[in-house]
Amino acid sequence: xxxxxxxxxxxxxxxxxxxxxxxxxxxxxxxxxxxxxxxxxxxxxxxxxxxxxxxxxxxxxxxxxxxxxxxxxxxxxxxxxxxxxxxxxxxxxxxxxxxxxxxxxxxxxxxxxxxxxxxxxxxxxxxxxxxxxxxxxxxxxxxxxxxxxxxxxxxxxxxxxxxxxxxxxxxxxxxxxxxxxxxxxxxxxxxxxxxxxxxxxxxxxxxxxxxxxxxxxxxxxxxxxxxxxxxxxxxxxxxxxxxxxxxxxxxxxxxxxxxxxxxxxxxxxxxxxxxxxxxxxxxxxxxxxxxxxxxxxxxxxxxxxxxxxxxxxxxxxxxxxxxxxx
Amino acid sequence: xxxxxxxxxxxxxxxxxxxxxxxxxxxxxxxxxxxxxxxxxxxxxxxxxxxxxxxxxxxxxxxxxxxxxxxxxxxxxxxxxxxxxxxxxxxxxxxxxxxxxxxxxxxxxxxxxxxxxxxxxxxxxxxxxxxxxxxxxxxxxxxxxxxxxxxxxxxxxxxxxxxxxxxxxxxxxxxxxxxxxxxxxxxxxxxxxxxxxxxxxxxxxxxxxxxxxxxxxxxxxxxxxxxxxxxxxxxxxxxxxxxxxxxxxxxxxxxxxxxxxxxxxxxxxxxxxxxxxxxxxxxxxxxxxxxxxxxxxxxxxxxxxxxxxxxxxxxxxxxxxxxxxx
Numbered sequence: 246x247x248x249x250x251x252x253x254x255x256x257x258x259x260x261x262x263x264x265x266x267x268x269x270x271x272x273x274x275x276x277x278x279x280x281x282x283x284x285x286x287x288x289x290x291x292x293x294x295x296x297x298x299x300x301x302x303x304x305x306x307x308x309x310x311x312x313x314x315x316x317x318x319x320x321x322x323x324x325x326x327x328x329x330x331x332x333x334x335x336x337x338x339x340x341x342x343x344x345x346x347x348x349x350x351x352x353x354x355x356x357x358x359x360x361x362x363x364x365x366x367x368x369x370x371x372x373x374x375x376x377x378x379x380x381x382x383x384x385x386x387x388x389x390x391x392x393x394x395x396x397x398x399x400x401x402x403x404x405x406x407x408x409x410x411x412x413x414x415x416x417x418x419x420x421x422x423x424x425x426x427x428x429x430x431x432x433x434x435x436x437x438x439x440x441x442x443x444x445x446x447x448x449x450x451x452x453x454x455x456x457x458x459x460x461x462x463x464x465x466x467x468x469x470x471x472x473x474x475x476x477x478x479x480x481x482x483x484x485x486x487x488x489x490x491x492x493x494x495x496x497x498x499x500x501x502x503x504x505x506x507x508x509x510x511x512x513x514x515x516x517x518x519x520x521x522x523x524x525x526x527x528x529x530x531x532x533x534x535x536x537x538x539x540x541x542x543x544x545x546x547x548x549x550x551x552x553x554x555x556x557x558x559x560x561x562x563x564x565x566x567x568x569x570x571x
Numbered sequence: 572x573x574x575x576x577x578x579x580x581x582x583x584x585x586x587x588x589x590x591x592x593x594x595x596x597x598x599x600x601x602x603x604x605x606x607x608x609x610x611x612x613x614x615x616x617x618x619x620x621x622x623x624x625x626x627x628x629x630x631x632x633x634x635x636x637x638x639x640x641x642x643x644x645x646x647x648x649x650x651x652x653x654x655x656x657x658x659x660x661x662x663x664x665x666x667x668x669x670x671x672x673x674x675x676x677x678x679x680x681x682x683x684x685x686x687x688x689x690x691x692x693x694x695x696x697x698x699x700x701x702x703x704x705x706x707x708x709x710x711x712x713x714x715x716x717x718x719x720x721x722x723x724x725x726x727x728x729x730x731x732x733x734x735x736x737x738x739x740x741x742x743x744x745x746x747x748x749x750x751x752x753x754x755x756x757x758x759x760x761x762x763x764x765x766x767x768x769x770x771x772x773x774x775x776x777x778x779x780x781x782x783x784x785x786x787x788x789x790x791x792x793x794x795x796x797x798x799x800x801x802x803x804x805x806x807x808x809x810x811x812x813x814x815x816x817x818x819x820x821x822x823x824x825x826x827x828x829x830x831x832x833x834x835x836x837x838x839x840x841x842x843x844x845x846x847x848x849x850x851x852x853x854x855x856x857x858x859x860x861x862x863x864x865x866x867x868x869x870x871x872x873x874x875x876x877x878x879x880x881x882x883x884x885x886x887x888x889x890x891x892x893x894x895x896x897x
Contacts, residue, residue, distance in 0.1 A: 303773055380815055424775075437819045447629055448819025449750075449775075458815060460808040460834055467838045469815050476816075482786040489706055489784060489795050490802075491817060493763045493774025508786055512793045 271417040273567075274410040280523070280565045283558040284414065287521040291497065292421050298519035302422040306496040308452075308488060308509060309415070311429035311436060313502040313543040314525050315444060317396065317406040319534040321356065321542065324431050325367075326403075327390055329354070331374035339373075348373070360541070372473035375432065376456055380469040384438045391439055401570075404443050409571045411500075411525075415444060418498070426496070428452045428488055430480035430505055434471075452487045454479045484509035497521065507548040510557060522557035524548060529563040597743040599893075600736040606849070606891045609884040610740065613847040617823065618747050624845035628748040632822040634778075634814060634835060635741070637755035637762060639828040639869040640851050641770060643722065643732040645860040647682065647868065650761050651693075652729075653716055655680070657700035665699075674699070686867070698799035701758065702782055706795040710764045717765055725896075730769050736892045737826075737851075741770060744824070752822070754778045754814055756806035756831055760797075778813045780805045810835035823847065833874040836883060848883035850874060855889040 275281040290298040291305065312318035332342070332351040342348035347366035350358035359366055375383065396406055415425050427436060427446055433453030440446045455476040458469045479487040485508050488496065498521040499506070499513035510522040526545065527536050537545040552559050562569070601607040616624040617631065638644035658668070658677040668674035673692035676684035685692055701709065722732055741751050753762060753772055759779030766772045781802040784795045805813040811834050814822065824847040825832070825839035836848040852871065853862050863871040878885050888895070 303767075433816075433819070441629075449817065451819060455816065458812050460811045460838065462837075467811065467834070467841045469811060469838075485786045485793065485795060486784050490759075490781065491775065493759070493777060508793070511788075512786065512795075515793045 271420065272410065272413050274413055276565055276567055278565050280558050280560045284417075284521075284523070287498070287519060288418065288421050291519050300497055300518065304494065304497065305418075305421070305423040306426065306492060306494065307418050307423045307498040308426045308428040308492075308496045308500070308513065309411070310501040310503070310506045310509070311427050311431055311453075313527065314500055314506070315407055315411050315415075315427070316403065317399075317533065318543050319536070320397065322431065323403045324435050326394065327387070327435070328370050328374050330390060330394065331386070332370060335374065368475070372456070375435075376471045376473035378471055380434060380458060380471060383434055383471055387435055387438045399570075404439055406570055407443060408525075408566070409568050410566045412444070412571065414500075415446070419445065423498070424450065426450045426452060426488075426492065428479065428484050428499075428509055430454055430478070430483075433479070452479055452491045454483075480505045482508045485512035488512065499523070500525070501548070502527065503543040503545050504548045505543075507551060510548070511551070514555060514557065522552070522555065523560060524552050524557060525560045526562060528561050529566075529569065532569045533562065535563075597746065598736070598739050600739055602891055602893055604891050606884050606886045610743075610847075610849070613824070613845060614744065614747050617845050626823055626844065630820065630823065631744075631747070631749040632752065632818060632820060633744050633749045633824040634752045634754040634818075634822045634826070634839065635737070636827040636829070636832045636835070637753050637757055637779075639853065640826055640832070641733055641737050641741075641753070642729065643725075643859070644869050645862070646723065648757065649729045650757050652720065653713070653761065654696050654700050656716060656720065657712070658696060661700065694801070698782070701761075702797045702799035704797055706760065706784060706797060709760055709797055713761055713764045727896075730765055732896055733769055734851075734892070735894050735897045738770070738897065740826075741772070745771065749824070750776065752776045752778060752814075752818065754805065754810050754825075754835055756780055756804070756809075758782075759805070778805055778817045780809075806831050808834045811838035814838065825849070826851070827874070828853065829869040829871050830874045831869075833877060836874070837877070840881060840883065848878070848881065849886060850878050850883060851886045852888060854887050855892075855895065857889075858895045859888065861889075 272281055290296060291300040293299055309315055312322055316323065329351050332348060336342055336352055342352060347359050347362045347370055351370055391402065391404055394403060395401060396403055399406060418425055425446055427440060427450065429436060431453050433451055433455045436453055437448040437451050440451050441448065457472045457474045457476045459472055461468050461470055477483065477487065484506065488509065495516045496513045497516065497519065499510045500523045501510055502525040514520040514522045524545065527534050529535060536543060537549060598607055616622060617626040619625055635641055638648055655677050658674060662668055662678055668678060673685050673688045673696055677696055717728065717730055720729060721727060722729055725732060744751055751772055753766060753776065755762060757779050759777055759781045762779055763774040763777050766777050767774065783798045783800045783802045785798055787794050787796055803809065803813065810832065814835065821842045822839045823842065823845065825836045826849045827836055828851040840846040840848045853860050855861060862869060863875060
């Protein structure tokens with residue numbers, strides 16, 4: 246046992262030194278400003294033992310929207326780019342798609358016609374590309390696609406178009422005993438295959454929209470088959486519902502960027518004790534994109550008004566972030 | 572920093588000593604027999620770095636059924652006792668229940684008539700007692716009920732009628748880097764209010780059946796309201812579906828006691844690498860109950876056959892457990 250103890254002590258010393266190094270500059274890509282100060286102030290208050298705002302570790306739950314909060318969502322949601330590429334890949338087996346909307350428009354890259362079809366058209370494309378295979382097969386499709394797909398403007402894989410300041414924020418919260426969750430309108434099984442590697446968020450801490458699955462024995466081997474039927478939409482008023490379903494307790498901090506995150510931030514910040522709400526405002530057309538009240542993707546209108554009313558922190562991307570991407 | 576380092580080293584030493592003490596007798600209430608040996612053998616194989624069966628910590632996921640696996644399920648599911656008591660508590664506001672089935676039978680404690688009404692009758696009782704309030708209010712109802720309700724035979728609170736050997740098993744797995752989950756046919760929000768205190772399992776590691784909820788602003792305050800509508804049944808073929816939804820990866824160990832756990836154990840043990848399936852066989856009418864193939868509650872028939880076929884471990888409660896309850 247003596248050697249094990251020695252190893253444990255050495256490990257601890259190493260970890261302590263590492264955390265000292267990290268603590269020296271936990272949010273290196275954030276400019277010193279109101280947003281950074283508000284984050285650090287909140288974290289210090291909830292971790293201070295004996296302080297009025299102390300929160301025990303198990304209750305330090307932080308929830309993050311994904312699209313536009315942790316990674317890029319322009320010119321279109323990344324998952325929509327995946328859908329369009331999957332339609333193209335599957336087209337040879339579906340000759341009828343050449344003359345059938347919304348598939349025709351998807352094949353021609355005619356996003357306007359796809360958008361004009363509304364939710365119904367989008368749903369048709371999602372079901373044709375996301376259902377009919379096992380959960381394992383779908384995870385492989387997502388991983389394979391992300392390994393080669395590139396963003397049309399930045400010519401980099403989407404998994405490199407995550408926000409460096411937010412990666413630092415995730416790490417800073419975890420270093421202070423927080424459990425970090427994704428709570429996204431995007432597909433839960435679209436995010437899980439890469440969220441652990443890219444964000445350090447394991448599959449069980451990803452909440453998202455989903456289709457139904459069915460358990461089957463195929464030649465004696467159990468599989469889960471993805472069905473063309475909506476199970477849950479984790480957006481807007483669905484976000485607090487998804488949080489309760491998966492986490493079962495109210496977060497103390499919520500991070501979003503659009504009106505789709507409004508109810509999640511309301512739910513989070515309405516609890517007792519210290520609470521934190523933050524909105525990423527896309528203000529940087531040069532380094533990323535600038536959009537808010539009039540945008541069709543990631544519209545930030547009501548939530549921006551509510552942020553002012555409730556004292557939520559608003560990140561001005563252009564002012565607050567030294568770098569955007571890693 | 573020097574003092575912090577010293578504290579860290581002392582903490583580690585203390586933890587190391589504590590784990591040595593615990594390791595001396597990790598499964599004290601288990602008799603030395605095949606079941607205990609199979610558990611220890613499995614755990615040692617998956618934690619041995621460099622071994623053929625080594626499993627990294629994040630993938631050490633273990634799932635446990637609740638009723639009949641972690642706590643008592645006879646003479647009726649504990650949640651059904653809660654339902655019946657709630658019907659009685661609500662009866663003064665529902666004079667019509669005196670002449671209306673299945674409420675009449677529930678009020679008279681006539682379980683046979685309730686059972687004869689089948690799933691539909693049960694569902695009516697559940698909806699009348701589980702819906703219509705906020706999630707916070709429901710959690711309080713559960714906690715208040717458990718604080719006073721007693722088991723009719725053992726005259727002890729239900730939370731004391733958990734299986735001591737299984738508590739030790741949960742602790743042993745966690746001490747070896749496992750994340751322990753409940754995956755139960757019971758209500759997810761019926762288990763969460765007490766699972767952390769009784770089992771050491773936090774709300775986010777509880778998977779169960781659920782009704783739908785709706786986000787509302789009541790006088791500006793956000794609430795989640797429980798609706799009289801089934802959301803998900805986490806039983807039989809639903810258990811692997813619930814596991815995928817909440818955990819997003821396949822467990823490596825599954826523990827159950829009835830045919831309701833069959834698919835969960837199939838799904839768990841069919842994965843690659845070291846896998847473990849275990850079934851608690853209720854064989855002890857003196858100290859608890861004895862039931863299996865013919866039982867209406869917790870029937871163990873197909874799963875017992877499958878256990879033999881696949882080499883899952885079967886616990887003989889009478890032979891394998893020194894004590895039943897704490």
